[in-house]
Amino acid sequence: MHANSRTVSSNQHGIHDQLDQLVHRHASSPFQKPVTAVSRSAFDHGIHAWRAAGSAPLILDAGCGVGLSTLKLAQAYPQAFVIGVDQSADRLGRQLSWPDRLPQNQVRVRADLVDFWRLLLDAGIHPEQHYVLYPNPWPKRAHIGRRWHGHAVFPVIVALGGRIECRSNWKIYIEEFAAALQQLSGETVQCEPYLAGPPEQTTTALPDALTPFEEKYRRSGHALWRCLLQLPATGKAHPCVTMDDSVIR
Helix, strand or coil: CCCCCCCCCCCCCCCCCCCCHHHHHHHHCCCCEEEEEHHHHHHHHHHHHHHHHCCEEEEEEEECCHHHHHHHHHHHHCEEEEEEEEHHHHHHHHCCCCCCCCCCCCEEEEECCHHHHHHHHCCCCCCCEECCCEECCCHHHHHHHCCHCCCCCCHHHCCCEEEEEEECCCCCHHHHHHHHHHHHCCCCCCCCCCCCCCHHHHCCCCCCCCCCHHHHHHHHHCCCEEEEEECCCCEEEEECCCCCCEEEC
């Protein structure tokens, strides 16, 4: 594992001054982008696997990458079922040093998260835990709308409810995610340090890194950040959180 990751460089030096109005606009307007057939098929596959396992408490690993986090979450929560979702076939297909026997309480699917989140809400399925681990920071100021908390799908994420946790090595991303969560939920959400520094430079025991990025950032000496919030089981859906019924087949 190389430890030479660059820190995030940005022309933005604090929470974006348009974040609150962006979140408000998205919560006030229906998001009606059609769902793709690929995402619908992946959703059906993932939910079928979950139901075949007895509809255990559901953990969603949003943007699971190569799937290491999905595997580790399944091992950590054997009483739950973990669905890892990523849009990249390349990442999902990479050959890692997997255990000889993979946990049966997990599945990874290829889908657009924007679609997958909305399909979950439309089906009335609410994860007990929801992880968004090291998403693309889109650090340029002009890219605020590409970050999950600035995206039109964010009200759906909140409406899904459960315990949601986001981690990043860019503090501003977590500060913004926390601010957007607080705006929509009405609950206080804090940005807090997490696993600051590489393991060889600390005397405290650290939990295993959940993702390859987390391990790489830690060994590169990056400060890591997270926010988390326990939402009601059904979240706080805004009345305008709706989905177009049309599906591209």
